[in-house]
Amino acid sequence: MFGILVLFLLQFVNVKVLVGGLTGSAALWSLNLIDVFAYLESFSASRVFTKEAFFAVVAVSALYLIFGRAFCGWVCPMDFLYEMVDKAKKRGASAFEKVSAKIPPGTGYVIAAFLLFVSWLLGVPFFSNYVSHLTNFFRAVTGVVSLGLGLPVDRDVVIYSVSVILFLLLFEFFFPRLWCRALCPVGKVYGLFNKVSLLRLGFVEGRQCGECMLCDQTCYMKVKIAMHVDKSSLRDTNCIYCGRCAEGCETKGRLIKFKLWR
Amino acid sequence: MSVSGGLVLTSGLLVPDRSVLHAAKEEFEGPLPDIDIGGIIRPPGALPEKEFRARCVSCGACVNACHVMKYDAIAVSGLKDLTNFGTPYIKDMRDFPCALCMECPPLCPTGALKPLPKEKVSMGTALIDFSLCFGWNGDVCLSCSKACPLGATVFDFYNGEWGNQPYINEGCVGCGLCVKYCPIGGSAIKVVTKKKYDSLKGSYKAGFKSLLSMKSEERYNIVYGQNLPKIMERGRLVEREYR
Ligand code: SF4
Ligand code: SF4
Ligand code: SF4
Ligand code: SF4
Numbered sequence: 001m002f003g004i005l006v007l008f009l010l011q012f013v014n015v016k017v018l019v020g021g022l023t024g025s026a027a028l029w030s031l032n033l034i035d036v037f038a039y040l041e042s043f044s045a046s047r048v049f050t051k052e053a054f055f056a057v058v059a060v061s062a063l064y065l066i067f068g069r070a071f072c073g074w075v076c077p078m079d080f081l082y083e084m085v086d087k088a089k090k091r092g093a094s095a096f097e098k099v100s101a102k103i104p105p106g107t108g109y110v111i112a113a114f115l116l117f118v119s120w121l122l123g124v125p126f127f128s129n130y131v132s133h134l135t136n137f138f139r140a141v142t143g144v145v146s147l148g149l150g151l152p153v154d155r156d157v158v159i160y161s162v163s164v165i166l167f168l169l170l171f172e173f174f175f176p177r178l179w180c181r182a183l184c185p186v187g188k189v190y191g192l193f194n195k196v197s198l199l200r201l202g203f204v205e206g207r208q209c210g211e212c213m214l215c216d217q218t219c220y221m222k223v224k225i226a227m228h229v230d231k232s233s234l235r236d237t238n239c240i241y242c243g244r245c246a247e248g249c250e251t252k253g254r255l256i257k258f259k260l261w262r
Numbered sequence: 263m264s265v266s267g268g269l270v271l272t273s274g275l276l277v278p279d280r281s282v283l284h285a286a287k288e289e290f291e292g293p294l295p296d297i298d299i300g301g302i303i304r305p306p307g308a309l310p311e312k313e314f315r316a317r318c319v320s321c322g323a324c325v326n327a328c329h330v331m332k333y334d335a336i337a338v339s340g341l342k343d344l345t346n347f348g349t350p351y352i353k354d355m356r357d358f359p360c361a362l363c364m365e366c367p368p369l370c371p372t373g374a375l376k377p378l379p380k381e382k383v384s385m386g387t388a389l390i391d392f393s394l395c396f397g398w399n400g401d402v403c404l405s406c407s408k409a410c411p412l413g414a415t416v417f418d419f420y421n422g423e424w425g426n427q428p429y430i431n432e433g434c435v436g437c438g439l440c441v442k443y444c445p446i447g448g449s450a451i452k453v454v455t456k457k458k459y460d461s462l463k464g465s466y467k468a469g470f471k472s473l474l475s476m477k478s479e480e481r482y483n484i485v486y487g488q489n490l491p492k493i494m495e496r497g498r499l500v501e502r503e504y505r
Pocket of ligand 2: 024317318319320321322323324325349350369370371373374375463
């Protein structure tokens with residue numbers, strides 16, 4: 001899961017594989033890519049159709065029509081950072097976690113719609129410019145590298161971006177995965193791809209489920225898995241295809257499987 | 263955020279603050295101190311300001327593309343200008359001008375930057391401070407015209423008894439390479455936005471005309487009485503360190 005982030009880091013030693021960040025980038029110096037929510041914001045703010053942006057979003061959509069919300073489990077830097085926070089933290093549910101469990105996953109759609117409205121109102125892609133974890137993560141990394149090399153950089157941007165990321169990590173400490181599960185508009189949009197993507201969760205036919213519920217417990221996105229084992233596949237908008245449930249299952253991966261295509 | 267001795271605190275790390283060290287080397291006031299640059303100078307190919315702002319999602323592809331090209335001209339705008347926060351701009355033309363390599367516009371995923379030929383770029387317009395330029399004060403230099411990627415189409419030359427006098431015409435696209443290679447301490451050239459240029463071109467051109475038609479004696483007094491002392495003071499930095 002490190003792979004893509006490392007490819008992005010190569011740009012600081014002048015390698016042209018992936019240039020930019022996860023809000024938008026260029027692959028191999030030629031293929032433009034833009035995050036789907038960032039595209040929607042840019043479109044809503046400018047109210048004009050741009051073919052450059054359209055091609056960029058088509059390329060990304062094609063990718064996630066195959067892999068669904070795998071973006072969150074395999075590409076997004078926050079998943080990686082959150083995992084470290086989760087590991088550093090002692091187990092045991094706190095009062096905060098109970099609150100966070102009550103917030104429904106649908107909240108993210110309301111947030112996404114509200115942000116698109118704000119962008120339209122201000123004529124500025126608001127979330128992507130100011131708040132986005134993706135923008136701020138890459139801005140922080142670029143900023144720190146630039147400061148180190150003595151390149152022109154506005155220091156307050158670096159401080160701001162580092163603070164946003166630190167804030168999100170603190171938030172994760174108190175409300176584990178609340179951001180990913182219920183709030184993040186980027187993830188919610190990729191979640192919609194789960195409904196039609198080629199990749200989905202599948203269950204091996206004829207294999208017995210012991211109803212130990214280990215899968216539901218390991219899933220930090222709180223997807224209800226066990227109750228679907230008699231169906232051929234599961235398309236939950238919150239599934240990020242991390243594969244924990246398959247590993248957690250008492251059959252050790254023999255019941256729950258990734259299903260691609262068929 | 264400065265701690266001491268040119269160190270800054272960045273996410274808990276003490277990093278040598280080279281921009282401070284650098285600023286110490288270039289301690290001179292910039293050219294045309296009474297004229298501000300009139301806003302924000304965008305990377306080449308940027309749409310008109312409002313449309314640019316509506317499209318740019320701060321992805322940083324242009325910033326990083328410029329770094330990969332080793333020009334490092336593009337920085338990200340800070341909190342002093344909240345409406346433009348997080349968007350790319352050309353921060354420091356004295357050391358990191360845009361080289362008009364034109365690699366960034368095609369990489370912009372939102373179309374906020376559009377590919378176009380270099381001659382059509384319109385980032386700004388360069389103005390020469392005639393009171394600082396070697397060429398207007400009895401010397402030969404023309405470093406600016408040699409550095410300019412558009413060269414002779416942008417420069418008019420008025421050679422005469424007062425020196426090799428360069429004038430930058432309206433073909434200038436505002437990349438700032440001339441700003442960097444001007445050997446005067448603090449540079450004798452300033453790039454202002456196109457909008458700013460439109461508002462002050464009347465007075466700038468009038469000043470230029472009156473300089474051309476000035477009587478020898480009067481010119482002599484200005485050059486020897488005012489300009490040369492100013493230039494000599496800054497000229498110590500002729501051997502500045504290029505980055
Ligand atoms: S044209 Fe080249 S040098 Fe100029 S801003 Fe773009 S990448 Fe940088
Ligand atoms: S590449 Fe385009 S969208 Fe991205 S920061 Fe630069 S101008 Fe903005
Ligand atoms: S005159 Fe200066 S700013 Fe204008 S195009 Fe030439 S080098 Fe660039
Ligand atoms: S480089 Fe500077 S001093 Fe030399 S001619 Fe140009 S403006 Fe004048």
